[in-house]
Amino acid sequence: MTAPIRRFTSENTHDLDDAALLSAYAFPEDRPWLRMNFVASLDGASTLDGASGGLGDAADQRLLGLLRRPADAVLVAAGTVRHEGYGAMILEDEAVAWRRERGLPDQPVFALVTRSLDLDPGSPLFAEAPVRPLVFTTEDAPHDRRDALAAVADVVTAGRRDVEPARVVEAMHQRGLHKIHGEGGPSLFGDFVAADAVDELCLTLSPTLTAGESGRIAHHERAVATTMRLASVLHSGDELFLRYQRRDERG
Structure with missing residues (x-):
C-alpha cells in the first residue's frame, strides 16, 4: 500500500496565546519526561556564525521561555553555556507567578554537564x-575545579571519563526533578539519544539556508535510531515549530 501524503492545513487560524501554548507543550503528568529543544536551518545547520541564536527570532525566543516555565530543571552542556552566553537561569515575574499558582518552586534548577569543569x-x-x-x-x-565549584553548586559525579546520561537522569529524579527541559548542545543531545534517554524533541525549523560548516543538532560516534511520532506542528510566518515524541512506551 502506498504511504499517504497530505497537505498541511490548520483548522484554527487565530494566534495562540501563552496559555494555549503552555497547554499544547505540557509535560505528561504521569511519568518522568526529558525533552530537548533545538533550532535548525532548512539545510540542517545547528548554528549561524557559531551560535544557535542567529537562527531563531522573537517567536522562537518566546516559545523557548514558555518551554522552560513548567520544567523542574533546565539541562545544558557547559560548552553551550559558554558559546551562547548564558547567564543565571532566572524566569520572569509572570512565569514565577504561574509556577506559584501550580505549587511549583519559583525557579527551575539549572543543571550543567561538563567533563572538564x-x-x-x-x-x-x-x-x-x-x-x-x-x-x-x-x-x-580536576579536583581543584571541583572544590571551587562545590562552593556555589551541587557537583555530582555521573561517570568516570564521560558523563553518563542514565546517571544524570537518575540523580535528577532522586532530587524530585522529573520534568527535564534540555537545550543542548549537539554532543549532549547525541549522548542522550545514544543512551535512549530522550522522550521528546521540540525543533524550530528556521526558514534559512546557511551552507557553511555548522554541525547537526545531535552528533555521536555511533548512530542510534529512535522512532518518533509527530505530536504537533505550529508556525509563525515561515518558521515551523515541530514537536516529536517517542513512539514506543518505556515502563
Whole structure:
C-alpha cells in the first residue's frame, strides 16, 4: 500500500496565546519526561556564525521561555553555556507567578554537564542564580575545579571519563526533578539519544539556508535510531515549530 501524503492545513487560524501554548507543550503528568529543544536551518545547520541564536527570532525566543516555565530543571552542556552566553537561569515575574499558582518552586534548577569543569564559580551563572545549580561531571575531572565549584553548586559525579546520561537522569529524579527541559548542545543531545534517554524533541525549523560548516543538532560516534511520532506542528510566518515524541512506551 502506498504511504499517504497530505497537505498541511490548520483548522484554527487565530494566534495562540501563552496559555494555549503552555497547554499544547505540557509535560505528561504521569511519568518522568526529558525533552530537548533545538533550532535548525532548512539545510540542517545547528548554528549561524557559531551560535544557535542567529537562527531563531522573537517567536522562537518566546516559545523557548514558555518551554522552560513548567520544567523542574533546565539541562545544558557547559560548552553551550559558554558559546551562547548564558547567564543565571532566572524566569520572569509572570512565569514565577504561574509556577506559584501550580505549587511549583519559583525557579527551575539549572543543571550543567561538563567533563572538564571549565566553569567560573564567580560568574553570574552561579553568583546570581536564584536556585543552587547542579553540575554533572566525571571522576576524572580536576579536583581543584571541583572544590571551587562545590562552593556555589551541587557537583555530582555521573561517570568516570564521560558523563553518563542514565546517571544524570537518575540523580535528577532522586532530587524530585522529573520534568527535564534540555537545550543542548549537539554532543549532549547525541549522548542522550545514544543512551535512549530522550522522550521528546521540540525543533524550530528556521526558514534559512546557511551552507557553511555548522554541525547537526545531535552528533555521536555511533548512530542510534529512535522512532518518533509527530505530536504537533505550529508556525509563525515561515518558521515551523515541530514537536516529536517517542513512539514506543518505556515502563
